[in-house]
């Protein structure tokens with residue numbers, strides 16, 4: 001008759017060798033499954049003599065119990081191992097410093113933008129916004145600067161690979177002046193508006209960047225004169241720089257869309273550029289042809305426009321000598337404004 005202790009031993013070895021729950025269940029089937037060795041032995045009991053049957057039955061039952069105990073122990077061990085591995089792979093190191101966000105700051109050019117909006121709103125100007133990919137007509141022609149006009153070369157600019165209905169390539173707007181026309185054509189006179197935004201030109205040095213910011217200003221009514229331009233603009237500068245002590249000049253100049261035209265220069269009173277002039281704005285009385293393109297009658301409506309560089313105003317306000325600093329993203333520079 002088969003030695004049951006060997007059978008128990010063999011089951012223990014098989015169970016120990018099972019590395020996965022599925023393998024363990026396979027091993028179990030070989031001993032106590034439907035056709036397992038213990039089950040076969042049980043079935044064979046019937047062939048034994050009655051006196052033998054009882055003691056052999058008890059023996060087999062004890063073996064079965066031992067095998068079941070070994071099986072359960074191995075099941076638990078495998079489950080524990082699995083849990084341990086899971087915990088290990090999901091472990092978080094609570095001693096690592098957190099990935100907190102430090103508070104950001106407002107870019108100095110944006111501060112200028114915000115200040116300008118605030119100042120002009122306080123004297124009744126609306127604030128408008130428009131497209132940076134502009135049509136040729138709004139960028140130039142509507143501003144009295146037709147195709148092949150030499151003044152276009154002053155603003156030699158970037159174009160995108162698309163054309164408008166007239167087959168003209170679309171420029172990235174070289175100035176915010178197209179907004180004069182866009183706004184005036186969709187609003188009733190009197191018109192008082194500023195339009196701050198990004199502009200693009202093929203220029204790059206200490207006082208020029210290929211992308212820069214301008215603010216356009218436009219005041220059209222029945223009697224807005226060059227004197228009003230000087231008054232409003234000088235007042236704006238006094239508010240912006242928070243001083244009456246400014247060195248500013250209105251220098252005669254040329255733009256196709258204004259007549260007479262000026263450039264406004266301002267002197268640095270601090271920083272490395274102290275004593276040097278910087279052009280901050282073009283301006284003038286709007287040309288009659290442009291007033292016509294607004295959809296208004298130049299015999300009745302007249303006024304001024306200006307276009308100022310936000311980086312330039314920011315340089316003067318803080319005494320910064322190189323405009324490229326605004327675009328380098330160097331926190332040592334940027335943190336000084338927050």
Ligand code: PHE
Nearest residue numbers: 175177282283284305306307
């Ligand atoms: N658009 C001009 C420029 O970018 C500035 C300007 C605006 C001049 C309005 C006159 C009137 O140079």
